[in-house]
Amino acid sequence: MAALLPMIVSAVVADIVGEAFFGSAPIFSQMPHGLVVVHSADYLQVAVLGLAAGLVGTGFHAILYKVEDICDAGWKGRPEWARPAAGGVLLGLILLGLPQMYGVGYPVMSQAVAGHEVLWFLLILVAAKMLTASLTIGIGGSGGVFAPSLFTGAMAGTAFGIIAGHLFGPAAGPPAMYGVIAMGAVFAAAAQAPLTSIASVVEMTGNFGLILPVMLAVGIAGGLARQLSPGTIYTRKLLRRGIDIELLTRAEPSRQQRASPFIPAACTAQAEDMTAKADHGGEDR
Secondary structure, eight states, rough: TTTTTHHHHHHHHHHHHHHHOOSSSSSSSSSSSSSOOOSTTHHHHHHHHHHHHHHHHHHHHHHHHHHHHHHHHHHSSOOOGGHHHHHHHHHHHHHOOOOGSSSSSSHHHHHEEETOOOHHHHHHHHHHHHHHHHHHHHHTTOOHHHHHHHHHHHHHHHHHHHHHHHHHHHOOOOHHHHHHHHHHHHHHHOOOOOOHHHHHHHHHHGGGHHHHHHHHHHHHHHHHHHHHHSSSSTTHHHHHHTTTTTTTTTHHHHHHHGGGHHHHHHHHHHHHHHHHHHHHHHHTT
16 A cells, blocks of 8 residues: 555546546557447457457567577677677568557557458568567567567457457457457466456556456466466566565465565575675576
């Protein structure tokens, strides 16, 4: 509660200030609004979408670090200052063939969810965004995973909705609904941040009527991803360096209570161990 109350106040103040300068329209103003799950049976499809989103988010997680390993191995022994330039040439060639990958991709997401892209192209965009986002980070560029996760989820979810429409007809609901839901589910699978996923998606799209199905898909996707992959797309880099920040939370409750007075000492010991490894030229350096 000590952290929650200041967060609530700051969020409200920030929203009021933001509306004064930028208006109250959602970021994805071109996306369909007022999307809802009409039939209760559609929640079964939302659950299946959650499983699919969990696989997509975990796949993004794996591809990101695989591409990073390939970039490290391919550039080993060469000057690091030239790495972004050489990788940028490769990335630029991809953008020439697929300009939809340029930038954050919000306009492309809006167009896709609005139904302006065909199924096969949506699947291409899913794979391409994972590759280009991973390559951007792998070559030493500056980039995050929030927007790419939303992009991947929007494309994959819309494709899922199109397939569901072919299988079940109009009763399946509009593909846009699945695109919006999958935006939050894929990010939840990658980052293990369910509350952020739920709040961000419904606010950014203006579809507050989808809170319940988004919650369902986010919960399933996040739970599946947690079983399939250790850590999150953020903490995996630390795990690869031998630092497990979730170690205490996975310990037994009684053990946590006994160890809690000595957490600073444990952290210090781990840091000293990491420093010693680095001094001896280990991988952790």
